[in-house]
Every structure is written in C-alpha cells, then in structure tokens.
Amino acid sequence: MTSGEAYPTVLALGPWQNEETFWQALVERKKLPHLGHPVGHSPVRDRLALGPVVFAGAPDAAADLAGYLAFIERRTNEYLKGDHLRRISFDITRMAGLTGRLGDGFFAVRELAFVLTNDDLFRKTSWYQDGRHLRMARVQLRDYLHGLRPS
Amino acid sequence: MTDLTPPEWCGPIGTGLSGTAYGIGAGRSLVLVGSPGSVVGSRPDRTWPWIIMKGRARDFAFEEELRTNKDLAAVTGVQALDGDRLFTARENDLGRVLRILREAAGAGAGSHPDRKAAM
Numbered sequence: 136m137t138s139g140e141a142y143p144t145v146l147a148l149g150p151w152q153n154e155e156t157f158w159q160a161l162v163e164r165k166k167l168p169h170l171g172h173p174v175g176h177s178p179v180r181d182r183l184a185l186g187p188v189v190f191a192g193a194p195d196a197a198a199d200l201a202g203y204l205a206f207i208e209r210r211t212n213e214y215l216k217g218d219h220l221r222r223i224s225f226d227i228t229r230m231a232g233l234t235g236r237l238g239d240g241f242f243a244v245r246e247l248a249f250v251l252t253n254d255d256l257f258r259k260t261s262w263y264q265d266g267r268h269l270r271m272a273r274v275q276l277r278d279y280l281h282g283l284r285p286s
Numbered sequence: 287m288t289d290l291t292p293p294e295w296c297g298p299i300g301t302g303l304s305g306t307a308y309g310i311g312a313g314r315s316l317v318l319v320g321s322p323g324s325v326v327g328s329r330p331d332r333t334w335p336w337i338i339m340k341g342r343a344r345d346f347a348f349e350e351e352l353r354t355n356k357d358l359a360a361v362t363g364v365q366a367l368d369g370d371r372l373f374t375a376r377e378n379d380l381g382r383v384l385r386i387l388r389e390a391a392g393a394g395a396g397s398h399p400d401r402k403a404a405m
Contacts, residue, residue: 171301238303
C-alpha cells in the first residue's frame with residue numbers, strides 16, 4: 136500500500152508479552168489495530184493485524200536477521216509518522232523491566248524511544264499502565280516515561 | 287530432514303517476529319526466532335537464531351549458563367545483535383540441540399556438568 140489514505144487512524148503499541156493489558160484491553164476491547172500478523176488464534180486480533188500491509192516487501196529474516204529487523208524498525212517509524220495516524224494507545228505495563236533485547240521488548244522499547252523523541256507523536260499518544268489511562272502533566276509524564284527506558 | 291517433535295506453540299513474540307517453541311523441561315522452551323510464516327523443517331540448511339524463554343519472559347540467566355556448555359558449542363553459533371548475543375543453530379542440528387538443552391535443563395540451575403564434576 137503506497138497511500139496512507141486506507142490506513143486506520145488509531146494504533147495500539149506496547150510489549151506483546153502483555154496479554155491482558157495490551158492484547159485484551161487495547162486490541163480486543165478497544166478494537167485498536169496493531170502491527171502484528173494474523174496467526175489464526177483470534178479472529179479479532181487477526182482482523183486488526185496491520186503487519187502484512189505495513190511490512191510488505193520485508194527482506195528474508197533467515198538470510199539477514201539484522202537487516203530484517205532494521206527494515207521492521209524503519210517501516211514502523213515511517214508508519215508512526217504517517218499523516219493518517221491520529222491516536223496511538225501505548226501500553227507501558229511492565230515496560231521498566233524490559234531489556235529491549237530480542238524476545239524481551241525489542242521493538243516496544245524502540246517504539247517508546249521513538250515516540251518520546253518526536254513531539255508530534257508524543258502529543259498523539261495516550262498512555263496506559265496496568266489497564267489504566269495515565270493522566271499527568273506533560274512534563275511530568277515525559278519524565279516518567281523516560282524513566283521506563285532501559286539504561 | 288529435521289526430526290523434531292511438534293512445537294509447544296507458535297506465535298508472535300514481537301513486531302515482525304514469530305517464535306516456534308519446543309519444551310526443554312523445568313518450564314523452559316527453546317524458541318526459534320523468525321519472521322511470521324517461517325516454517326521449521328522447510329529449509330534444512332537454514333540457520334535459526336534461538337532464545338530460551340520461561341513462560342513469556344526470556345531466560346537470560348539460563349542462556350548464560352549454556353554458554354559454557356561444550357556439547358552445545360559444538361552445534362551452535364552466536365550472532366551479535368545490538369549488544370545481544372543470540373545462539374544460532376542449523377535446522378539440521380535442531381534435534382541434537384534440543385537433546386543437549388533438555389539435559390542441561392534437567393540438570394537444573396546451578397548444576398552445570400563441569401561444576402558437578404568439581405564437587
């Protein structure tokens with residue numbers, strides 16, 4: 136897909152290990168699209184999966200894993216910066232315990248860092264922790280979120 | 287042809303990443319990492335990055351224990367990735383890798399064969 140017109144205006148981000156607070160609360164209950172692929176375990180999650188469109192044309196991960204991951208990160212960032220996107224819902228539950236290594240929040244940590252360094256994205260983002268919408272002043276919120284990133 | 291038991295689970299483990307998990311005991315799994323749709327057994331010469339997970343969390347401590355396992359070192363490699371060191375294995379060697387991991391997991395944390403021999 137080359138035009139952003141058909142992309143949904145909302146998106147869920149967060150660690151994929153968060154079954155209850157990411158998958159169930161944001162994707163299933165709020166019906167928010169996500170960057171995953173359909174895997175056949177849940178009709179709702181499959182229907183809301185943007186992965187095949189956003190990551191179309193990805194290189195072969197088996198031949199070059201680092202190149203593949205760089206492609207996923209680049210396309211994710213391009214997608215987040217697209218004019219179509221009006222609201223991001225970001226689950227930060229258990230984020231502070233993630234290392235950002237593969238299988239341990241690799242992309243969630245990078246997505247958090249990307250949103251925090253982009254004022255426009257930061258303004259578009261609602262933050263959720265333990266199923267609750269985080270409400271605090273912007274400066275305080277930014278400091279809090281910076282504190283969640285792995286050192 | 288790779289001769290493996292059916293995986294415990296296959297599913298997403300992160301954006302653009304799919305895992306295929308094989309139980310090794312003590313609640314741990316060997317998880318082969320690939321892109322969505324990657325099928326184990328389709329490419330014997332393929333090299334798979336793999337991690338150890340316990341539940342939904344990566345088991346870094348057990349992975350560190352495994353780095354001193356000489357049997358495992360003979361059939362695995364290591365790929366550096368953004369400060370991480372991922373184990374790798376050729377698809378044809380996965381059966382052997384699983385046997386070694388099940389022995390190591392069965393031995394339990396803190397009871398690596400080298401340490402046992404020294405006791």
